[in-house]
Amino acid sequence: MMDVVNLAHGAFYMLGAYIALTVVQRTGQFWLALAIAPLLVGALGLVMEPVLLRRLRGRHLDQVLLTIASLSSSRT
Numbered sequence: 001m002m003d004v005v006n007l008a009h010g011a012f013y014m015l016g017a018y019i020a021l022t023v024v025q026r027t028g029q030f031w032l033a034l035a036i037a038p039l040l041v042g043a044l045g046l047v048m049e050p051v052l053l054r055r056l057r058g059r060h061l062d063q064v065l066l067t068i069a070s071l072s073s074s075r076t
Contacts, residue, residue: 008067016041 016037023033056062 007064012041012045015044 019040020033020037023036024030027033052066053063056066
């Protein structure tokens with residue numbers, strides 16, 4: 001629909017899990033973590049699309065390489 005190939009969905013889910021875990025460890029509040037993690041990951045997605053992916057619209061191989069790179073860099 002947006003002509004964007006994004007393979008970083010799993011990395012975004014994992015980042016959300018790490019954020020939630022960090023919030024729970026620091027505050028002890030699960031429900032707060034459940035509210036904050038999706039907001040922060042969503043904000044990251046809102047930044048990533050116009051800054052990185054919009055410039056590559058229609059260039060599918062470049063989009064795949066960019067989103068795979070974001071996936072592998074989040075594992076380290």
